[in-house]
Amino acid sequence: MKKIGIIGGLGPEATIDYYKEIINAFKTESGDLNYPEIIVYSVNMSEFIGLMRLKEYELATIYLSERIESLNRAGAEFAVLSANTPHQLFDQLREKSTIPLISIVEATCVKAKVKGLKRPGLFGTEFTMNASFFHDVFKKEGIEVIMPDKEDKELINYKLFSEIELGIFTDDTRELLIGIIEKMVREQHIDSLILGCTEFPLILEKETYAGIPVLNTTKIHVESIVKFCKGEE
Structure with a gap:
């Protein structure tokens, strides 16, 4: 090994x-x-x-x-x-x-391609959601990565650095994140969600939310x- x-x-x-x-x-x-x-x-x-x-x-x-x-x-x-x-x-x-x-990112793109996903949403830090590195890798495989809207990006980033990165996992924050996923499914028609911060799987532990699969980047x-x-x- x-x-x-x-x-x-x-x-x-x-x-x-x-x-x-x-x-x-x-x-x-x-x-x-x-x-x-x-x-x-x-x-x-x-x-x-x-x-x-x-x-x-x-x-x-x-x-x-x-x-x-x-x-x-x-x-x-x-x-x-x-x-x-x-x-x-x-x-x-x-x-x-x-x-x-x-x-x-490359490993997650391979997984998304195998699953036949075409329009994954992305949760991450402000740096990840505002940068293009996920988009650039996935675009090569014909997959469009969808970001939350500006207000939700700010909220996600705030919760990450004020709670989740500190090991604080509350039901209220979990429900808030699930609400954003439901909104993205409803308004932006995402077919999956990339947990683009390796702390997210610690609070969003299920394999599906709002009827779509979750890509656990850590796993x-x-x-x-x-x-x-x-x-x-």
Whole structure:
């Protein structure tokens, strides 16, 4: 098995989820405890988000590139970013990296294509929803990614950083998010929803909402990580 490197901390709750999901994928009925070696570099979320808010994308790229290289020096044979937002810089990071990087966006696009989806909605941070990196990847496969309206984007982002990223999951916030999904189905005719922040699966745990399937980017990414670790792709 290849040694896994994870850039974590963006945020910590999702990093824990990644670790648990990867380990669970290797559990067997025989209980042989044959788990992969995993190296986690938990970065300073405030520092990275601060650079993104200032649109200091070159500095943000350097910040993450240096930490990916640290994973390499520690023995990781490939690496992943356990968050959607830094994938805005993925092409630059892949170019600089001395080890392979597995993209959460590319993996999710493959899953959407297999499922025959054509019009997925997207929930994420303000950076993810206002950027084009999801749209650019999905467009190549003839899939149109639909964003919430401006007011709902602001509300989603506020709830992410004031509650969900802090590990606070309330029924009121869950119902609010479900209401936005229902609105997007009704008004924008989405046929699915991308949980484009790896904290969302911690509050939106079902496989469908408002009658449409949910694309859990954490679970999809982990599937790709496990396959690459085993040498299956």
